[in-house]
Amino acid sequence: MPGAGVAAKSYKIYTRGKYNGMSDFVLKLKPAEPQGPDILAAERARSQVNVPQLAHHLLQRNGFLDRQKKVLAVLKKNPLFSKKANLNLSRPDRYHVGLARAKEVRRIVRRERWNHDDYMMAYYLLDEVSPYLLSDSMFxxxxxxxxxxxxxxxxxxxxxxxxxxxxxxxxxxxxxxxxxxxxxxxxxxxxxxxxxxxxxxxxxxxxxxxxxxxxxxxxxxxxxxxxxxxxxxxxxxxxxxxxxxxxxxxxxxxxxxxxxxxxxxxxxxxxxxxxxxxxxxxxxxxxxxxxxxxxxxxxxxxxxxxxPATVYGSLTYARAIIINQSTLALARAVTVAVRYTLIRTQFSDRDSGSETAPELSVLDYSTVQIRVLPLLATTYALHYVAEAMNDMYQETSMRIEEDGDFSQLAEMHAVSSGLKSLSTTLAADGIETCRRALGGHGFGGGSGLIPLVANFLNKPTVEGDNWMITQQTASYFIKRMQRCVEHPDLKPVDDVDFTVLRFLKTRDQETPAFDPGRAEDLLAAFQYRSCFLAYRAYQFRIVQKASWNDILIDLHHLSNAHCESLLVKYFHEALQRADPPLDPPTLATMHQLFKLFALFTFQNASADFMATGILAPAQLDALAREIQTTMQNIRVDAARLLDAWSIPDYVLDSSLGRFDGDVYPTLFKVAHEENPLNKVTFNSDYRSEEIIKGEGEEQARRRIQALVQGTSGREWGADISSPLKASL
Amino acid sequence: MPGAGVAAKSYKIYTRGKYNGMSDFVLKLKPAEPQGPDILAAERARSQVNVPQLAHHLLQRNGFLDRQKKVLAVLKKNPLFSKKANLNLSRPDRYHVGLARAKEVRRIVRRERWNHDDYMMAYYLLDEVSPYLLSDSMFxxxxxxxxxxxxxxxxxxxxxxxxxxxxxxxxxxxxxxxxxxxxxxxxxxxxxxxxxxxxxxxxxxxxxxxxxxxxxxxxxxxxxxxxxxxxxxxxxxxxxxxxxxxxxxxxxxxxxxxxxxxxxxxxxxxxxxxxxxxxxxxxxxxxxxxxxxxxxxxxxxxxxxxxPATVYGSLTYARAIIINQSTLALARAVTVAVRYTLIRTQFSDRDSGSETAPELSVLDYSTVQIRVLPLLATTYALHYVAEAMNDMYQETSMRIEEDGDFSQLAEMHAVSSGLKSLSTTLAADGIETCRRALGGHGFGGGSGLIPLVANFLNKPTVEGDNWMITQQTASYFIKRMQRCVEHPDLKPVDDVDFTVLRFLKTRDQETPAFDPGRAEDLLAAFQYRSCFLAYRAYQFRIVQKASWNDILIDLHHLSNAHCESLLVKYFHEALQRADPPLDPPTLATMHQLFKLFALFTFQNASADFMATGILAPAQLDALAREIQTTMQNIRVDAARLLDAWSIPDYVLDSSLGRFDGDVYPTLFKVAHEENPLNKVTFNSDYRSEEIIKGEGEEQARRRIQALVQGTSGREWGADISSPLKASL
Structure with missing residues (x-):
């Protein structure tokens, strides 16, 4: 009897006979207010960023957006390209399915008369590495x-x-x-x-x-x-x-x-x-x-x-592609992080003084902003440097082909090494930072980040290990430094000469002025730092004859510093040009983004900037406040700034990062309706060796043994109409 | 005819009839010299670290080593606990197998009359989260x-x-x-x-x-x-x-x-x-x-x-366990990284001047050392802080139970929050750093890191998100600071009071002297920095009434700084005591390890230390050189220092990190003999929908469709004797 005391194990009274196929009361439930779609709609409404224009500005090259639309339409209507089972497939099955999909893509390419770029777009959208990849590329x-x-x-x-x-x-x-x-x-x-x-x-x-x-x-x-x-x-x-x-x-x-x-x-x-x-x-x-x-x-x-040195050219080109991939990979993670942390609420403002005050969007906490918003800015910085690399590649190729002029090749190769290293490190680390910013749900499949992380984590190693190839960048820079030291009256042939010579002339007298609010000061500070570190490395290696191995860490640091200065420089230049053009409000936001990227990168290198004398210890606090203010300025535009990257839901494949913000119903639907494990009833009593209810101990033993020993027929395609299934 | 020119597609001449089951010439092949086992044997021979003694020193608590040996012996002889198929199983199958194993472990516990610690040891060794875990713990x-x-x-x-x-x-x-x-x-x-x-x-x-x-x-x-x-x-x-x-x-x-x-x-x-x-x-x-x-x-x-506040007590205890898990998780990754980077060679010394000079062990590059060796030191630092937390928990519990004295509870809770955050971040990031230090093979299953990473990555989020719970540590520290500021003549009740009061008295006059070679200077520097940041946070919050949200980033930083000072402190204290005792050569190496941890952590916080005035910019170079020298001192003992962690091959489950160093034959054997995908011959011609050679297009279509739609019978245990298998 209810309430009659514990002795009678009364809690069992509520066992109401047979399970009824699980009642469907859940289908009527909605998330507690406010609803995700309403939140994102409101976020988008209060920003003035012109998304279509910005998307065009970012992705006009080679008709990316139109191509994405065209190819996506074809893939989405083909059930073979549904991603819903991916996370539940074994690795051998992933190859079976991957091969089937790759074949189908090729057949579509033939049928639709797609060109190579369309074909590559299909790979990107499928987000699954094709077994034909190396046949189509390096081979x-x-x-x-x-x-x-x-x-x-x-x-x-x-x-x-x-x-x-x-x-x-x-x-x-x-x-x-x-x-x-x-x-x-x-x-x-x-x-x-x-x-x-x-x-x-x-x-x-x-x-x-x-x-x-x-x-x-x-x-x-x-x-x-x-x-x-x-x-x-x-x-x-x-x-x-x-x-x-x-x-x-x-x-x-x-x-x-x-x-x-x-x-x-x-x-x-x-x-x-x-x-x-x-x-x-x-x-x-x-x-x-x-x-x-x-x-x-x-x-x-x-x-x-x-x-001919065209090999270096194609290496540079391959690296420009990797930087591009890094941009979109990071943009994908930041898109998920921003959308979900806007929708997720947790705790009220501690200063509200009320326990019942509405909870804050997680993105309103400065400790979430500092992880996510600088990475949002980083996606733009990476984009512009990839564009610059691409331009550099085109120009260098043209000079080589038309004039036999190889003079730019060495620098291009050096720069591409360091940038590949820095970009892929920023993106790989940034993706994990985004994942952790999602809190508990960041550990779940609904994040959509599992395939992203898994496929991106080789990037810091492939096409030259990130800690190894920075030697090339540093080595080149030291040579340039040496030349300038030995020929102080050299006529500068390019930016590097110009900067280095100026550094050498002024380094004993003055360090650049630094006001964190001034873009020019930031640019100059980064350049000065590169030269400072290059000069130090030059002294170690050339003057003091230090062994190469003893200065490898300094070389890596020098390369990163130089590449950070390039990221800042190209970002800044891109905004000066703004080609294709941008609305004033959009451009104003972009300037804030630039500022955030530059200040955040600067702050991370505070020790360097103090060593150069550019940054006074007393300025550290002001720098931190400036960063927080800039983040608050960007916060309002965050949703739209990511919309501009135009990453389709099909690619995100994320309950948390959906464009429409319908987070919780999607998380629930995927678990409740699409998880094959939920179709099976288990025997969880340890005293029985039976695993699936009703299969019996003998069958369970055989089945589990085969799985554990890797001898199960399943890896190579068991019949879908197995007798066991019928017995369930 | 061979060599007769390209026109005749002569390369096809070499098609020599039928495949003969793949010739077994590979079975006779050995890796190029030197052999991994010889390398590790030589490394171990030249170190004087007393491994059995150090292992006992680290792991004597509660009979860990004996228990590991006892439980491992039972698990290893049971084929159900073979891990070889794990990476090839689908997620639903992993649950099936996991349940079967968890049941078997329970049956063994009953049969062998194991106690709870033995039972938990089995979970640790299996390295697979049991479906009974929450039943056995929180429930x-x-x-x-x-x-x-x-x-x-x-x-x-x-x-x-x-x-x-x-x-x-x-x-x-x-x-x-x-x-x-x-x-x-x-x-x-x-x-x-x-x-x-x-x-x-x-x-x-x-x-x-x-x-x-x-x-x-x-x-x-x-x-x-x-x-x-x-x-x-x-x-x-x-x-x-x-x-x-x-x-x-x-x-x-x-x-x-x-x-x-x-x-x-x-x-x-x-x-x-x-x-x-x-x-x-x-x-x-x-x-x-x-x-x-x-x-x-x-x-x-x-x-x-x-x-009663015992809830906080058990939270602290849970967090001490997490710090302990972080230690062993990181030690596992570092074990793999050190053993493999000793065996892997790549490139000759650039200064050798010869292209044919022997290649260097990857661990001899300073850019590999700087990633791996400070993490080796970190495993020890984490260990001693976990031990200290454990002692603190025991003492606080005793005081509460015996004297009703709750005075230590607040600090213990505060410290456990910050330490949980810092430890799990260090370990999670450290594992990935180790993985990347493995180069290309770090992306493969042979690293053994896939399950480690996958299961550890929730640690920065569970039991209090790492960026959230640091508020508790900082908040507590600010309160203590406020009390000392308001009562400068306070009689210190503990270390915190003592340190804070001394800071407040001296902060306008002097900063501590700093010589990176002196352990005392390092300890004092870390304490000074914590107080410096706590005082700043106190000023923001209490004096200037800054909003809580505006200073969250500072609070996180303060907590980490304070916990870093604790890691340094407890590491140092443990070496003073050395209980159980250590041989002089072993203890000397441990002092080097301490130094490396402290210096590396110090260097990462250079900006803070310059802001406090402790570190002069001119000292930065000397600091970096001191770190490199210390790494070279540790380098010789690296293999033995990891042997002391006593992580069995069964747990490592890593071709790269095996105790015996037989890396390449193991990598090859696992791929060549245990990969189920290699038992299937595929049809890779895109013009056919057939996937497995001989299955035909119709069967392939049905099979792939079922996989893609998640309706395959395989997820819930298809018959192992499927008709298809027989047909292959």
Whole structure:
């Protein structure tokens, strides 16, 4: 009887017979007020930022917005591209599905006559790495750039017609960045006039090779070219590229003498079959050597033509793309963070004096603003520097092609290294900062950040490790510094000379004035700091002959400092130009964004700026207040500033970050209606080995054992109409 | 014909008939020299750190090492606890397997008569969150601490005998930290003398509740207690705990009026069924209210007895455990990073002047050292502060129980908040830093860091968000500061008073001397900085009446600064005591470790130290050099310093971090022999919809569609002997 005391376990009285399929009272429930959509609508209404104009300003290049619209419309209506099951699929299943989707995309490309940019847009929107990625990129590029005319004639059409699937096999188990030391060998056979490709050790195994593990039937293999000298002793000519068929075109089995496989699960890239490959005395013809710049004739004579520095050009281009990806990746995380922290309320203002005062939007707390809003500004800073890199690439290419002028190449290469490092670090760290700003829901799948993080976290490592390639930037800068020190009357050929010479002239007398409210002072301060650090590094290395390893940390720091000054500079310049143009209110907000980025970056480097004498310790407080004021100015426009990035809900795939703000109903719907685990009733009594209610202990034991031992048929596609399902 | 020119597609000549099951030449291959095991053996040989002694020094508390050995031996021989398939299982399968393992652990506990600590050790070693976790922890604790005697008599035995499975249902979709505003209601029914539990909105849904989604049949539900006043108007008495049966004990279906489910995939915690739950006018008896401190009698009269502050005590204890978890989590990542970066070589020394000079261990680069070695030192710093927290908890509890002396409670609570925040941030960020230091292989499953990261990333949020709870530390410190300012002649009752009063007396005259080589100077500098920041915060808030929200960032900074000074202090004190004792060479290395931690932390706060006047800008370089020298001193002992943490290979589950250093053969073996994807041959031609070679287009379409739509039978346990498998 209710209320009759505890002795009778009265709480069980309320067991009301049978479960009724779970009553649907939840379907009528709404979130407590205020509703997310109303909050976002109000936020958007009170901002004057012109979203369509700003979106065009940011993304007009190459028709990005129209292309996004066009491709998205096609993908969205195809159920194969639904993302709803992704987080519930095993990694092997992700490859199965990924391959099916990649095939479908290719069929659509053919049917809709999409161009390469449309194709790449589909990858971006799908947010799933295609098993064809390396076939479509590095493999194709190698053939285009490294083949002679005959080779191109032979292979390029097949590749472009997608008749063969390839990959680019350079990295090995034991060697990544240091390509010169890769172990795989291609030895010239004088008798048979062909090459033997061979893996002399386990660490010579190709490793991480995208599209290789399960998909590719061809590979461009990078191997040490070895040719016997007159006494028959093999001499190394360094790494070269070879076109190799690796799987039978009919059976798709590896050819004899080749061992291939997928390297297994990773942080992300679930749908990509990064692979390994070893060769055992595998013969390829003489013509397998990609021969545009190097070749071996039938007598085993090696010829290398001058390899123009265009390689650096395409590296720069690849890095500009990575910076671009960093921008959109970070923008995606900030979009989720801003929208959700506007909608999420928690605690009243402590100074309100009332426990029942309305709770504040989480974004109204300065401790949330300081994490999220500088990152919002960072998305813009990254964007403008990527644009500048792109322009620089175009201009440098033009000069090389039209005038044979290679003078800008070294700087472009140096700058692209440091910027790749800084941008991907800012974005990778920034995404995690956004995730934590989401509070508890940031740990859930509803954040939409799981695939973003998983796929982005290799960026600080690929195309040059972020802590390694900064040496190139610093080394270049030290050389420029040395030249200026040794030739103080040099006629400046560019900005770097100009800045460095001015620094050298004034450094003993004065440091720049600094008022955190003045953009010019900020720009000058960042430039001065770069020069200060470059001069110090120059002294260590050139004057005091410090060992390179002893100053590596300083070099990394110098590179970052220089690149921060570039981010500030290009952001500022972009606003001066504002091309395409921006409304006055929009432009005014952008100036606030610039200020926030510059001040926040400046504050993080306070120790440097105090060391240079630019910043007085007494100014620290004022700097912090200025940052808070600037954040409050931006706060009102935050929602619209992210709308301008135009990241579709389909890409965000986030209950928290939806454009319409309908956060809680979506979180609930996804859990309640789309979670396969909720379709199963479990036996949670530890005294029974049964796991699914009704399957019995014997069946459970067999099933679990198969899962644990990895021998379950499920990984390679069990029948969907299993007898067990019917029994549930 | 080989070498006959490109026109004939001669590279196809080398297709040698049928694949022969992939030749096994790889089995004979070894990595290039030097071998990993030799490298680690040499590293260990040249260090004088006494590993067994240091391990005992660190982990003697409560017989940790013996317990680890005992429990590990049992787990390792049981095939159910093999981790090899984990990364290849879908999230729903991870729950199936997790439940099976958790049941088996319970059966072992019974059979082997393990105690609670042994049981917890099994969780730690398995490194998989048990679906019973919340039943074993918060649910049980609630009953022990919040029930009156009658309730305990009724429920505790059932719970401790594992006859029922429970959870602790506090957090809601719309409310986490702010418990006072949770929406779930428990209204007193005057007529029936019982309560109605009800979810008035969607955001009132319980959410994130561990063990609820699929496992629990009972819950301690936190709900607003509402009792009608004399006019029948419901009056809220705030959140209270209620014992509620939520599922039928026989069918395991939710009771009528209750909706329950699993919230879906998350970053980590794959084997845990975090759940949601809503109530529709669900009746529970009067005695459901856990009544040790609050009760409602049959006339609806509410009584609250003085709730002693032991709640804060157990919160502190929970946080000491989290700091401890942070230590071991970080130690695990650093173990992997140090062992692998010792074995991995890349590039020769740039100053060697030779391209063929042997490549350096990656850990010999200062840019790798600066990321990994300070984190190695941090594991020790975190350890000693966790020990200190534990001692503080014991002492405070004793004082309360024996003398009714609550005087230490406020400080302990304040300190535990700030330390939880700082420790989990250091560990979470540190793990990712270690991962990136691994280079490319850090993105692969062989790192062993995937489950570590996934399961640790909620720590900055749970038990109080890291950016929120620092307010408590700062607020407490400001109060202490205010008291000292207002009573300069106060007799110091503790360290805080003493330090603050000394700061107030001297701050206008002098700043402490600072020599980075002197431990005392470092300690004094950190204390001075805390006081400096606390005084500034006091001025903002108390003197200038700044709004709380405006100074939140300063408060967070103050808390971190204070906790950094505690980390430095407790590390230093522990070495003075060295209890259990340490050999002179081991102790000498520990002093270097302390120095590295203190200097590195100091350097990161250079701006603060310059602002206080302790650090002159001219000292920055010397500081950096001192850090590099200290790292070189530690470098030689790095391998042994991590061996002392005694993290078994079974926990590391890392090809890169294995104790024996056999990195590359293990990476290869796992990929080549244990990857289920490699057992399937795919059709990678986009012109066909077939995915698995031989399955045909129709079957592939059906299969992929089911996967994409989440309707595949596989999620709930398809038959392992599916017809498809046989056909392969």
């Amino acid at each position: 194709t590029t190698s053939i285009q750039q490294q083949c002679n005319q005959e080779q191109k004639a032979q292979w390029l059409k097949e590749v472009e017609n997608w008749e063969i699937t390839g990959c680019y096999a350079q990295t090995e188990l034991g060697h990544g960045s240091n390509v010169r030391r890769i172990e795989c060998q291609a030895s010239w056979n004088t008798d048979t006039k062909d090459f033997t490709i061979h893996s002399p050790s386990l660490t010579a195994s190709k490793w991480w090779i995208g599209s290789l593990g399960r998909s590719a039937n061809h590979a461009v293999v990078v191997a040490q070219l070895l040719i016997p000298d007159s006494e028959g002793k093999l001499v190394s000519y360094g790494p070269h590229q070879f076109m190799v068929q690796i799987r039978d075109l009919k059976t798709h089995q590896p050819l004899e003498g080749v061992v291939i496989g997928d390297i297994g699960p990773k942080y992300g890239y679930a749908s990509m079959d990064n692979g390994y490959m070893l060769f055992n005395q595998f013969r390829v013809p003489r013509t397998a050597l990609l021969a545009r710049y190097s070749s071996v004739d039938e007598n085993g004579k090696y010829t290398r033509s001058s390899n | 049980t604790t609630s009953i022990q601490q919040q029930c009156n005697q009658e309730q305990k008599a009724q429920w505790l035995k059932e719970v401790e005998n594992w006859e029922i499975t429970g959870c602790y249902a506090q957090t809601e979709l719309g409310h986490g930290s702010n418990v006072r505003r949770i929406e779930c209601q428990a209204s007193w029914n005057t007529d029936t003398k019982d309560f109605t539990i009800h979810s008035p909105s969607l955001t009132a849904s319980k959410w994130w509740i561990g063990s609820l989604g699929r496992s629990a049949n009972h819950a301690v539900v936190v709900a607003q207690l509402l009792i009608p006043d004399s006019e029948g108007k419901l009056v809220s008495y705030g959140p209270h705990q209620f014992m509620v049966q939520i599922r039928d004990l026989k069918t395991h279906q939710p009771l009528e009026g209750v909706v329950i489910g699993d919230i879906g995939p998350k970053y980590g915690y794959a084997s845990m069924d975090n759940g949601y739950m809503l109530f529709n006018q669900f009746r529970v008896p009067r005695t459901a209210l856990l009544a040790r401190y609050s009760s409602v009698d049959e006339n609806g009269k509410y009584t609250r007895s003085s709730n």
